[in-house]
Amino acid sequence: MLHGHGDDRYKYDKEIVADFSTNVWYGGEPAGLKEHVFEHWEKINRYPEVIGESLRVKIANHEQLPAEQILVSSGTTESIYLIAQLFAGKRTTIVTPAFSEYEDACNMYDHQLSFLSWQEALEQPRLKSDLVFICSPNNPTGKTFPDLEFWMRLNRQCVFVIDEAFIDFTLTASSYISLIEQFSNLIIMRSLTKAYAIPGLRLGFMAGHSDMMERLISIKQPWTVNTIALAAGEFIYDHYEKNQLPLQQLLADKIDFVEKLKLNEVIQIEESETHFFLAKTLIRNAAQLKLFLIENHGILIRDASNFRNLTRQHFRLATLSPDKNQLLINALEEWKKLYY
Known part of the structure; x- marks a missing residue:
């Protein structure tokens, strides 16, 4: 769409x-970010890092994960389309209502789509799918899913893509990123544009098993995250505690x-x-x-x-x-x- x-x-x-x-x-970007970005303006005369390697390391250190389990993206939308491409033609379930790009990306890559309402998903059924997209906290409802860990254990054959673009806006749930070591069937998508008010820069990341991230890197285009967005991301993580x-x-x-x-x-x-x-x-x-x-x-x-x-x-x-x-x-x- x-x-x-x-x-x-x-x-x-x-x-x-x-x-x-x-x-x-609504409060705008973190104090000092604009000045930092313009201090790095001369970097636009050179190509950015191919997959944002420096920012990848900073995010990994913050999340206490190996860098191989992180992949920087040009916002969550790039993550969605990369995942859809990797699983082209597979059976995919989308928990609805949901961000339209899950469905659009899956249609682009010929997924066999089925839809599960939020209420049906709360019953945590056994799935016949290869892939599930679920947004928690959910866009557009703002609700969080109570026990995704149990549902992932019940469906080990299915890769769960959890969109956590709004995890910074709730007190009732924590990120599932700490479960990556336990679940090879888990991909977390995170956004750096919502809480830091920089949607025009397009910046986010995925986290998952290193094998899964390597497969995604193999189909990722180079230089999708521009130099200014990478500089903004590094500023965010260098001043993380002050910018919440x-x-x-x-x-x-x-x-x-x-x-x-x-x-x-x-x-x-x-x-x-x-x-x-x-x-x-x-x-x-x-x-x-x-x-x-x-x-x-x-x-x-x-x-x-x-x-x-x-x-x-x-x-x-x-x-x-x-x-x-x-x-x-x-x-x-x-x-x-x-x-x-």
Whole structure:
């Protein structure tokens, strides 16, 4: 899916004053990162490291893994397409609702696709698949999966691809990256663009058994991660402790935001364990609500109707600062008065 994601503000002439459509941290990049990147500007006159070897070592040291178990990528999307290519033609299950790129990448490489709802997956069935994509914390619901370790043990023949792009935005779950030594059928995908607010640079990594990473390297294009993105990644890990999200405050703001939204009778909020969450408009549909908010308030939301298993009424919101959250609360009250 080339279009239909969040943060599509470039499509609109209207100035966007509050963007709830993207689940990237709203506070911007870490202090000092911009200056660091420009200090390394002269490196753009040379090719970057072929597979980001220096950053690979820094990530591996941080995660207490051998470097051979890490592969730097141009964001999670490159990871998804590489995995789909490696397992071309295989039987693949996608736990839904889910990021559309799992399905798109698998279709590109002729996978035999089946879909499992989140509720069905919680029953942890025995699988007939070769590969499973599951996002935890889930995009778009913000929910975390309670016991993936048991499910992986039950299905040793199946490679589990766990997308942890939003693991930095929850207090109810920890990364499964520590299980890599125990499970050869595990690939973790991580993003460095969400928590550090650098989605325009495209940066992430995969972690897994060294044999699996070597197989992925064998089909990876060279130089996919540019010099500036690599410099940003090295800065992040060199200053890791100083650059973490104010997560407690962000989640407290989310609780306050949700409680106020629940006072609106035409908006239904779904529970989540992250700073973002699903909602439904009980009048008209999400596409109409999105246009109303853009045209009348300069507010952008994520129309979530194109997620498999969701409805035309679903939209996704990310928590912003309290003052911007209030802008949306007020605008939704106006939506209610106009159409309810």
